[in-house]
Amino acid sequence: MTSADTLDQPAAAGTRTDPEWWRSAVVYQIYPRSFADADGNGVGDLPGITSQLPALADLGVDAVWLSPFYTSPQADAGYDVADYRDVDPIFGTLADFDAMAAKARELGLRLIVDLVPNHSSDEHPWFQAALRAAPGSPERARYLFRDGRGPNGDEPPNNWRSVFGGPAWTRVTEADGRPGQWYLHLFDTKQPDFDWTNEEVKEEFRQVLRFWLDRGVDGFRVDVAHGMVKQAGLPDEAEDAETAVMAQAPVVEAEGAGAAQPGQQVTASEASAAPQASSDEPAVTDRSLYSNYSPAWDQDGVHEIYRDWRRILDEYPGDRMMVAEAWVSPLSRLARYIRPDEMQQAFNFEFLSARWDAKTLRTVIDASLATAGSVGAPSTWVLSNHDVIRHASRFGIDYVDRPNGIGPDDPQPDAARGLRRARAATLMMLALPGSAYLYQGEELGLPDNTTMAPEFRQDPVFRRSGGTEVGRDGCRVPISWQADAPALGFNETGKTWLPQPDSYRELARDQQAGKADSTLEMYRAALRLRKENGLGDGALQWAAEQPDTAVAFSNAGVGVVANLGDAPIAVPAGEVLISSGPLTDDGLLPPETTVWVRT
Known part of the structure; x- marks a missing residue:
């Protein structure tokens, strides 16, 4: 059962009963600073979000995910x-949050909030207390303070x-003015960084979870989910080891030996074999980083934390969920985060990072569905977020x-090609079984601001x-609502x-809005067709004839062909439901275009 089946009549928070809505949900990420600004100070806020939620319901998404809005110095x-239980004044108040959550429920939109458990602000009361306390004190035990090396x-x-960039340690000045211990900050x-061996830290986050669950949130996006626990003794990184870096995700280059064969079926949540790291895993070729090294x-140790949290979420009605931001490779490691007693989802960064190449994408899709399915979880699909170059720009550059x-x-993206490829990639993504995540503004085809001067960064x-x-910063620019309004409709002050x-x-x-060939209307139509045809809950069947330059499959009676090559190819027989661009005069699928056909 999908959320579309049950949210026509939204229930009060904590009373929804539709099971496992997250398996097929389309989730829209809101970056609060850049979505809508009600008070005109140049930074987006919660009242601004509330005012524009109807636009998201009209778009056809099932849920919204809010990046952090908590009290913070905004470093x-x-x-x-600095405070996990309150709203930063730049975004509003807790009352504003409650009003926004109520409006989301009224519109049938579920609400997911960001949770940041790996680290706090240095202005958090706990860290300020640690700075005042002596080495070895209970206050310092909540964080990773250590004595330095050398004489x-x-x-x-x-x-x-x-x-x-730079070292992950900073030395403090002790209360008596002498150079003192060092504290760890992976960012x-x-x-x-918190010390997650400390029971006070564990209990604090249990209470933070309950605070927001009691306010009716439907789930959490867990920031840096592959962090938190460090190897005992904090040993040196091997000189040749590869270290996980959030902004450098795995890039899959070649079709692996285990790729699906034409005609093979792969569902969103079923596969027969447990995932194993092997030569069948997609090859990682950029400077991305194997976090498990x-x-x-x-x-x-992170998995015991998530089992603990899952027990808390399961106490609440309405099937609350968690999604992991875990930049880990290979996929078999990622599957550990979404076992039945841990999180429900993990972001599919292998898919986001894949190059514009048909064999690469077929391999990633096949491996993603099989790996997630082997632990009974849905795969997630995502092309953009607040940490990467928007795909309308990313697909407009050739990169190694x-x-x-x-x-x-830097060399500038080809804007027309980038948007053309972005539309094609989006239609392919939205036809896949599982859950999909959209980043604010991608439904408009927004690119990065690639010409931003250094002084603004x-x-x-x-x-x-x-x-x-x-x-x-380029992907975090305030989005545009009205062409002739101040700040393009972001606010009234400019x-x-x-x-x-x-x-x-x-x-x-x-x-x-209302223009049939626009990117916005393509998204709206695709989301409607996705729900009408049950694609999120469907099963992928690879096409019997798979052109080398295409990704071709069927799902729930819908045939999908994405042409990633340089020449037109045939369109499957049937009723054309939607295409990312016009077909040729003789009915072929042009390069850099995706089509859905009712088979």
């Missing part, structure tokens, strides 16, 4: 949390590196090593790398925390 756009403790405790210096990432952002001095990646990595590129004007929502 990493809210992923540095005077002048060297970091180990050689770990921060995801954002920014203002994001100290690092003592800082993907340690087995995917960059962490695109700046004005706020991502700590840009700062800590000395500008050598552009960072993620202020924006990041500058909007000129291309956002013609892509504004009001310019696309």
